[in-house]
Amino acid sequence: MRRLPVIAASLAALCALAHGVEPGMAPVPGGGYRPLFRGEKDAKEIAVAPFLLDERPVTNGEFLTFVRANPKWRRSQVKRLFADERYLAHWGGDLDLGKADAAQPVTHVSWFAAKSFAAWRGKRLPTTAEWEFAAGSGFTNADGAQDAEFQKAIARWYATPSPDVLPAAGSGRANVFGIRDLHGLVWEWTSDFNSAIVTGDARGDTGLERSLFCGAGSLGAKDTANFPAFMRFGMRSSLKASYSVQNLGFRCAKDP
Amino acid sequence: MKFLLPILALHIATVLADDVPATKKDADLPPCCRTALAAGKPTDRSLYQLESTWTSDVGRKVKLSVLRGRPQILAMFFSNCEYACPILVNEMKKLEAALPKDVLAKVDFLLVSFDTRRDTPEALAAYRRKEHLATERWTLLRGENDDVRELAALLGINYAADSRGQFAHSNLITVLNAEGEIAFQQAGLQQDPAPLIAAIGKITNSAQH
Numbered sequence: 001m002r003r004l005p006v007i008a009a010s011l012a013a014l015c016a017l018a019h020g021v022e023p024g025m026a027p028v029p030g031g032g033y034r035p036l037f038r039g040e041k042d043a044k045e046i047a048v049a050p051f052l053l054d055e056r057p058v059t060n061g062e063f064l065t066f067v068r069a070n071p072k073w074r075r076s077q078v079k080r081l082f083a084d085e086r087y088l089a090h091w092g093g094d095l096d097l098g099k100a101d102a103a104q105p106v107t108h109v110s111w112f113a114a115k116s117f118a119a120w121r122g123k124r125l126p127t128t129a130e131w132e133f134a135a136g137s138g139f140t141n142a143d144g145a146q147d148a149e150f151q152k153a154i155a156r157w158y159a160t161p162s163p164d165v166l167p168a169a170g171s172g173r174a175n176v177f178g179i180r181d182l183h184g185l186v187w188e189w190t191s192d193f194n195s196a197i198v199t200g201d202a203r204g205d206t207g208l209e210r211s212l213f214c215g216a217g218s219l220g221a222k223d224t225a226n227f228p229a230f231m232r233f234g235m236r237s238s239l240k241a242s243y244s245v246q247n248l249g250f251r252c253a254k255d256p
Numbered sequence: 257m258k259f260l261l262p263i264l265a266l267h268i269a270t271v272l273a274d275d276v277p278a279t280k281k282d283a284d285l286p287p288c289c290r291t292a293l294a295a296g297k298p299t300d301r302s303l304y305q306l307e308s309t310w311t312s313d314v315g316r317k318v319k320l321s322v323l324r325g326r327p328q329i330l331a332m333f334f335s336n337c338e339y340a341c342p343i344l345v346n347e348m349k350k351l352e353a354a355l356p357k358d359v360l361a362k363v364d365f366l367l368v369s370f371d372t373r374r375d376t377p378e379a380l381a382a383y384r385r386k387e388h389l390a391t392e393r394w395t396l397l398r399g400e401n402d403d404v405r406e407l408a409a410l411l412g413i414n415y416a417a418d419s420r421g422q423f424a425h426s427n428l429i430t431v432l433n434a435e436g437e438i439a440f441q442q443a444g445l446q447q448d449p450a451p452l453i454a455a456i457g458k459i460t461n462s463a464q465h
């Protein structure tokens with residue numbers, strides 16, 4: 001009986017090989033993502049094609065390998081246009097992690113740096129729809145909304161301040177696709193983080209604010225209860241691409 | 257005659273590479289497509305560090321850095337826009353009309369499309385004709401999805417496509433100085449143009465050209 005998980009894991013590995021999956025990435029089947037905000041005439045769901053997603057966020061150790069190979073992304077050499085003053089601020093130096101642990105998720109990275117890392121690995125950043133679709137899956141149920149334990153775990157994280165010392169990437173519980181830490185560790189960049197259309201922002205109003213913010217009509221009834229999704233939406237809309245902040249990391253995606 | 261041939265060949269090669277009729281002089285081309293001004297490495301905050309390639313409405317492929325040397329008044333738009341873009345472009349045209357002659361002689365106008373599918377060079381050329389955008393001052397560019405997303409991110413412009421092929425987007429007019437650094441941004445439509453005009457006056461004063 002003890003052997004069952006081992007066998008299951010081997011089978012999963014075999015399946016992964018058979019599908020040409022990269023190690024450390026999990027296949028996410030396609031499906032529909034319900035965006036939080038949409039125009040009245042827009043479809044309720046955005047179709048998400050099958051894709052591969054990193055099982056855990058990119059770590060300090062992995063990012064160090066990247067900056068070793070790409071000097072222009074070292075702390076002292078990065079151009080201000082592409083990363084603000086806080087870029088890799090938690091490291092000891094250009095090639096020195098300092099007090100940061102190699103296994104912790106890398107943070108203090110700008111969108112440009114994350115994008116460049118992904119391209120270097122032959123990958124890309126996930127779209128917001130892909131990320132949210134993967135993050136909507138529970139521990140035991142592909143529909144996280146139907147997974148009470150998962151809902152409780154998420155609510156706990158979003159209500160708790162970040163710990164001073166981040167746990168290692170990959171230490172969270174896996175969801176049904178085998179992906180960890182989409183909730184509970186750090187916020188994550190998406191390729192189109194700047195597709196969040198908000199109004200009342202100092203950066204200016206938006207073209208379709210009437211249809212986007214026409215009240216309850218523009219929100220799916222199911223979504224109004226999804227408070228963490230609102231938090232992520234708000235977080236993304238407050239970002240600028242050069243921001244390098246604590247608690248914001250990333251993971252990569254890839255087309256199968 | 258013998259020594260003229262290589263020169264002629266070189267000339268033809270240049271013309272072929274650029275896709276632009278030989279009869280066109282610099283002055284007949286949009287700002288993006290004239291002979292680039294000499295320049296060293298872009299500054300750390302310059303948008304001209306971008307390596308992405310864009311296509312202008314005259315069909316020429318360029319990097320944004322070709323615009324270096326002259327301040328640019330820049331907005332992102334799409335030509336099929338039913339709501340805000342006509343107002344946004346109209347505001348830029350009003351600005352063009354309002355700028356003093358000496359200032360206007362030193363700046364260019366730049367429109368970059370969100371609509372990678374429909375805004376082909378031909379569609380942009382048609383838009384230029386429809387809107388009577390002066391060739392000597394206005395550059396119209398289209399790019400690939402990732403490059404448009406990146407430029408928008410640099411400018412702080414958020415946008416999303418909806419199911420009808422329209423784009424919801426921030427309305428922002430950006431002034432780039434001669435180095436391609438963001439010098440001023442005006443958010444929102446129907447704003448008082450005075451601060452924008454003042455900012456343009458200030459950077460054209462300090463510009464070398």
